[in-house]
Amino acid sequence: MRIELKHLQKKYKGGKTAVKDISLTLASPSLVGLVGPNGAGKSTLMKLLTGNLLPGSGEILVDGQPLLKNEKQFKSSLGYLPQEFGLFEDLTTEEFLDYMAALKCIERRTAKSEIDRVITVTHLEDKRKAKIRTLSGGQKQRVGIAQALLGEPKLLILDEPTAGLDPAERVSFRNLFAEAARNRLIILSTHIIEDVQSACDMLIVLDRGEIRFTGTPDELMKMKNVSSLENAYMALMEGRDSE
C-alpha cells in the first residue's frame, strides 16, 4: 500500500489551522511513528488519513486513487484505533469483536478464528466472555487494539495505542506492531518517544500542523548529534517558539 499526501491542509471552523501544507509518501511495509507535542495536529492528520475528516485543500492518494473514491475498498483494508473511543458496554469482548468482524465484512466462517487470533495477541483470553463495562481502562484499550487488528488490514492507523497500558503490556504491543509492520503499513501516533525509538523505521515529527522532521530515528539522532531519540526530539523542539 502506498499513501501519498499532497499539500494537505486542514483548517477548523474557529480559524485554527491544524495541518499546514503537508506532503509526504508512506509505503508498506513500514512502521511510521508520528510524534509531536499536544495540539501538533497528529490526531487531525490521523482523521484525515482514515477519511473521518476531509482536507480543506490538497489530497490523499491511496495506491494512486483519491482516498474517498474507493471508500469501501479502503475501509476494508483499514484498521483504526482512535485516541479516544467508546465501546458497546453491554456486549462481551467476543460479541463486540464479532460485531466488528461483521461490519468489516470478514466472512462468517473465518470470523471466529480471526476473533480467537486477536483475542490471543491482545491477551484478552480471560476476558472473552466479560461484558465490556466490567473491563478496566487498559483492557478496553486492548479491545480497541483487537478490533483494529481484525481481518489483518493492510493499513493500521493507531492513535496513542499504548496509552493506559502498563509497561509490560506496552513492550508487548510495541513488539506486536513491529512484527505486524513486516508486511503492512502501520502509522503510530504517540507522545511516548520510547515506543518510536525501538520499533519505528520512519519518524515524522509534527509541530503546529507542520512537519519538522521526516526520516529514521537514527537520522534524527545523528542530525542533532545526541545519543537518545528523546534528546534529539527535545533538541528539535527547542527554541521553536522563536522560529
Added chain:
Amino acid sequence: MIGARKLSHEIRRLLSERITLLFMAIIATGAVWYSINGSGRTASDAFIVNAAKNSAFLGALLFALLTLLQFHRDFRHNTNDIILTSTDPIHHQVRKTLALICAAIVTSLLISLFALPYGMVKTGSYFQPATFLTAWYLIFLAALVFAVLLTSGFYMLTGHWETTSVIMAGLILLSKLLESMHANSEYLLYWVQTTAGNFSDVITNRFQIDMLLWNRLFCLLVSLSIWTLGLCSFRRCGLGLFSSFRMNCSRLWIPLFLTSSIILSGVSYACEPIFDDSKPIDYSGMIKTDTGETVITVVADTPEVANPELMLTEKAFDLDVSTKKRTLSGTAEYRLMNGSGKAQTLPVQTNTGINIDSVVINGIEGKATRGETGENSTANWRIELPSAYEYVIRICYSGRMLNNNTSDQRVTYGISDGYIWLPADGITPHLDISVSDECSFYGNLLLNEKLEPFFLHGNTIKGGTRNGKTQWQYTGSPDAMGISLFAAEYMTETFEAGGLNAELKYFAKHESSVRDMDAANVIKAAIDYFTEVYGPLFYDKHLTILELPAYFSGGFAGGSTSAVDETVFSPKGYIPAESPHSGGGIDVLVHEIAHQWWGIATMPVQDNTSFWSSEGITCYSTYCFLKEYLGEDYVQENYINEWQHNWEIYKNAFYIQHPEYLEKLSDKDVSNIMGSFQGMKLYNIMPLMMLKAEDALGGTEALQKKLSELYMSHMGQLITYDDFLAATGLTEEAISLE
C-alpha cells in the same frame, strides 16, 4: 447477505443493551396495566383498542428517547469513530434505524403474548382478529416505528439532541393534545394514538380500519421523508450541514428516495380517499351541542327545491352493490313533467363519491356536468334538458362512498363485506325538483347473500338471485332524503306493541345480549306506555328498532324507525365504562322510541329564546317511563340528580352570571360559548322545567294528560313553546328554575 448479517448483528447488539430491555419492559408493563384498567363503550375498545392507544403514547415517548440515546451516545462516546471507519456511515445509520424498528416489532410481539389471550378472554365471542391486529400493530407498533424514524431523522438533521428532544416532545404532546381535544378535523395528522375509537364488537370495523390505514400510510411517508432528509444531512468527514448534504446526495438513491417520499406524502394527503371537500354546514339559526348526541332540529318550512318547474312523477332504480370492490353501480330512471315545456336545467345531487357515467334523455344521450360540492357530502350536478313537456331520463352511476370532511370526520357511509350504510343520494341520484304526490318509487337491489338490507323509509321484499347475489325489491317514497340504506347480518324479532307491528332488527352476533337484556319486552313496554300516555302513532303501522354500529355513538329517530347503537345492548357491568353517566343501555333505547311521539309524529320546534325542543320533552318522557319501569331510585340517581347537577353548572357558569362580558366578544366566540350550553339547556334544564310543570299542575299524570292533548292536537305539526304553555295553561315564570 452481508447486509443482512450486519443488520442481524446490529439487532442483537441493540437487544443486548440494558437500556433497550428496560424500555421494552416498561412499555410492556404499561401495556398490561392499560389492558387491565381499560375502559370504553364497547368490549373491543375497553379491552383492546384503548389499551393499544394508551400504550402507543407511552411507547412513542420511550422509543423516541431510546432512539435519541442510541444515536447521540455513539456520537458522544466517540463510538462512531471506530464504527464509521469500519463501515459505510450511511448504511450504518440505516441499520441502526432498522434495528430500532425491529426492537419495536419485538416489543409488539412480546405484548401480544399477553394482550392476545387477555383480549380473547375478555371480549369472548366478540373477539375480532382484525381489531386486535389493527390496535396493536396498526396503532401501537406504527406509533413506535414513526417515533424511531422521526427521532433519528431529526437527530441526523439537526445534529443536536437538545433540539431533537424538544421537537419530538412537541410532536408527541401535540398529537396527544389534539386527540384529547377531539379536534378530529385532520385525522391524518394524529400520528401517535390516532382518532380510532368506537370499535364495534358485533360487525366489521372496516370503516375505522380504512381511516387508520390511510393515517398510517400518510404518517409513514412523512416520517420516511424526515428520516431521509436526516440521512441526507448526516454529518460526515467533519463537514457542516450543507456540505454533508451535498456529499450524501451524491448517492443517487438517497435524493431519489427523499423526493419520492416527499411527493408520495403530498399525494397521500391530497388523494385521501375517505373524506370529501364538503362545505362546512351553515349552522346559523341552528343549535350546536357539545354532547355528541344528535339534536333533532325541525325545519319549519318545506325546503325549497332548486327547480320547482320540473316535477318528478316516477323513479325506479337498479342498484348493484359490490362488497368485494366496495363500490356500487346502478341505473336510475326518472319520469318528469315540465309544465312550461321550455328547456330546463335539471339539478341532480349525488354523494361526492358517486360519478354519473352516462345520461339518456328521452332516448338521446345527454351530459351531466359536475358543479361545486355542497354541504354534507353532496355533489351538485347539472343536466341540460331540451324543450319538452315530459321526460324519461336514465342515469347510470357508479362509485364509492365519500364522507363529510367537516365536523368530526367520522366515517358514516361506506360499503364493506359486513356492513353497508348508504345515504339517500348514494343509493340513487337525487333530483332537486318538485315531487308529485302520486310519485312512485321502486327498484331492485343486488346484494351479497349474507347481508340483509334495511331502508329507513319504504318496504323491501326478498326476491331471487341474480349474478350470484340476492335481489331485493324496494318500494317507497321518493321525496324522503333520509332514505338511508343499511345492510348487515341482522336478526329480526317481531311483536305487537301499541297497536303497531313492531320489529327489533339487531346484529346477529348480538343475539344472546339482546335476549339477556330482554330488549323486545323493554321496547314493547315503552311503546305501550307512550301509546297509553300520549296516544297512538298514526303515521305508520310499523315501527322498527334498528341496531347501529358503535361508531354512530348514540341513536336517532327517523320515519318509522328508531335506531340505537350497539352499546345499548351490552350487558350491564360487562364493559368498564369511561364515565358512570355515559348513558347507553335501556335509557338510549327508550329515548329514541319516545322521539317517535316527540320529533316524528309531532315536531316540537326549537327557538332561540326558550329551552324548548323535542329533546327536552323526549328526555322527560324517557324519565317518566323509567320511573315506572325501573323505579324512583333509578330515575333519581340517573336523571334528576344529573339534571340538577348540570343546572348548577349552567347557572354558575361565568358567562351566564356575567352576560355583559359576551358583548365584548366576537359573534363567533359568543356563538361557540353559548353553543356549549345548548346540551344542558335541551337535555337537562328543559326536563327539570317539566318536573316543575308537574308540580304546578299537581303531578305526573296531570302533566301527561296535558301533553297527550298537545300531542293529539298537533299530530304531524310543529309544536312551539307557546303551544306547550297554552296546552298546559302554565306561564314561563311558573316553570322557570330561577
